[in-house]
Amino acid sequence: MGYKRIGTMISFADIAVKKSLENNRSVTMMERINQVITWKNIEALLLEYYDVGRSTEGVDAYPPLMLLKCLLLQKWFHIPSDPELENQINDRISFKKFLGLSLDKPSPDHSTFSRFRSRLSKEAMIQLNNEILLQFAQKDLSINEGIAIDARLVKSASRPMSNEGLKKLKEKRDTPEGTVDKNGNPLKYSRDLESDWTIKNDTPHYGLKEHASVDVHSGFILATTLTPASEHDSKYLPYLTIASCHTNDPIETVYGDKGYYGHPNRAFLHLNGIRDGIMRKDTTTAKLTELERERNKKISKKRYIVEQYFGLSHLHDGAYRARFTTILKNIWDTMCRQMAFNIFRGSKLLAHA
Numbered sequence: 257m258g259y260k261r262i263g264t265m266i267s268f269a270d271i272a273v274k275k276s277l278e279n280n281r282s283v284t285m286m287e288r289i290n291q292v293i294t295w296k297n298i299e300a301l302l303l304e305y306y307d308v309g310r311s312t313e314g315v316d317a318y319p320p321l322m323l324l325k326c327l328l329l330q331k332w333f334h335i336p337s338d339p340e341l342e343n344q345i346n347d348r349i350s351f352k353k354f355l356g357l358s359l360d361k362p363s364p365d366h367s368t369f370s371r372f373r374s375r376l377s378k379e380a381m382i383q384l385n386n387e388i389l390l391q392f393a394q395k396d397l398s399i400n401e402g403i404a405i406d407a408r409l410v411k412s413a414s415r416p417m418s419n420e421g422l423k424k425l426k427e428k429r430d431t432p433e434g435t436v437d438k439n440g441n442p443l444k445y446s447r448d449l450e451s452d453w454t455i456k457n458d459t460p461h462y463g464l465k466e467h468a469s470v471d472v473h474s475g476f477i478l479a480t481t482l483t484p485a486s487e488h489d490s491k492y493l494p495y496l497t498i499a500s501c502h503t504n505d506p507i508e509t510v511y512g513d514k515g516y517y518g519h520p521n522r523a524f525l526h527l528n529g530i531r532d533g534i535m536r537k538d539t540t541t542a543k544l545t546e547l548e549r550e551r552n553k554k555i556s557k558k559r560y561i562v563e564q565y566f567g568l569s570h571l572h573d574g575a576y577r578a579r580f581t582t583i584l585k586n587i588w589d590t591m592c593r594q595m596a597f598n599i600f601r602g603s604k605l606l607a608h609a
Contacts, residue, residue, distance in 0.1 A: 260316045262357050282350040285332075289603045290354075294391060295321060301387055305380035318364050322355050323372040324384075326364065329354065331596035334572050338366035373588055381591040382499075388595060389476060389502045392602040401473040402509035402533065404559035405496045405516065407489040408468075408566050409461050410482070410586075411577040412451035416462035425449060448581040454485040461485055464578055466590060469496040470562040472511060475601055477565060477594040478502065482587050489515040494524050509533045511559040533558065569593060 302320040326341060329351055335341045345351045345363035352359055393399050417425070426449050428434040436442055451463045465487055468480040479499035481492070493516050500507060510525055511533035525532045535555050536548045544552075569575035573593055578586045 259319045262319065262322060262355070262361060280350050282333075282348070283353060285603075286350065286354040288607055289599055292391075292395070292603045292606050293388070293599060297387055297391070298324070298384060301380070301383055302376075305383070306376055308375060318368060320372070320376070322357070323364065323369065324376075325355055326369060327372070327592055328596045328599065330369075331573060331593055332600060336574070338369045341369060342366040373585065376588075378584065378587060378591070381588060381595070385591060385595050385598070386502050388598055388602075389478070392474070392476065392598070392606075393503050395602075395606060397476075397602060397605055398473045399471050399476055399478060399502055400505040400507050401471065402511060402531075402558065403469045403478055403497070403500050403507055404472050404511040404562040405467070405469045405493060406513065406559065406562040406566070407465050407492070407515075408570075409454070409456060409485055410464040410466055410575065411461075412448045412463040413578040413581050413586075414448040414451070416453075417447070419453065422449060422452070446581055448578070450484060450583040451578075452484040452486045464583065464586065465489075466566075466575070467492040467496060468562060468565065469500045470565050471500075472509075472558050472561050474605060475561055475564070476598050480590050480594050482583055482590055484583075490518055490521060493521045497524070497528075497530065506530070511555055513559065565597065569597070 299319075299321040302324065306320040308317045308320070326345065329335070329345070330338075330341045333344070335344055342363045342365060345355070345357070349359065351357075352361075357363070389399055425447070429446075429449065454461050454465075463485050464482050465485045466480060466482050467489065469478045470476065471478055479496050481495070481499075483492070493510065493512060497507065497510055507530055509531035512521075512535065514535045514537040516534045517537050521534060522532055525534075533555050535552045536544055538544055566575070575590075575593065579589050580586050
């Protein structure tokens, strides 16, 4: 087994459509991305983590860089499913051009995309996102001026179930009978057992919670993760701060809403020499002063950037609902969204510059 040759020969079809692509807006966008991303560095990282294709036996595999680019196209063009992604690649000349896939070559099967997700680890996605942010930092796009952190609720991919029902289903899943279907075959589809319940604004919510940090200057997503919905936001300020350190330059300020207020987070920032940009709130022993209210207003003008990311991904990527029934797969999908968002944003910022 090796890797398939996907673009070594130019066909007559490729030559015939070349003229029609000159004014294609999708092609223009993808060419702009190719100008700012050094794909060979991305490919080198992929080959460190992706084992498929290394064997000399068996059928040739698709190159991992091509499969990653397919999933980035899925995010950029808001394609809702893997079968539809396969159809779009077969149908759109601009997609094949970006992937380096000749017009007479078919798209990878939709099941290939699913297997690629399961084979590329979370650690690999962290390193790939780090590499992309470093490339933009080397082009003088700041990623350490300050970070805004926040969290949002995400609906479960499964229908809600009571805590008692979840407990029984988890106990059943731990038995040999709970891992097979009624015909005795391994379960292909299962419900989400990692989501849980929380209350927000007097409304019950069943699902997950996404925690994210965004650079306040460039708007890049610096870190993101998912937890069950009941996890408190404030616990994740240290994790998001540490995960946002992509260069040797220190983070100057961390901005957060009142949910992150408290001694543990303030002490963490102080010990690490990071300015405290957490909004203050009334306590049982002291009310906010006029100075603290003015400070909160100034902080809100900085931390809006993370809410902007939440709004855009909610609107265009369906981020308000989990795609998969396991938290690990959903974290992978969230990191893929981070990668696509940062590449697109960075390419636009450099184009405007």
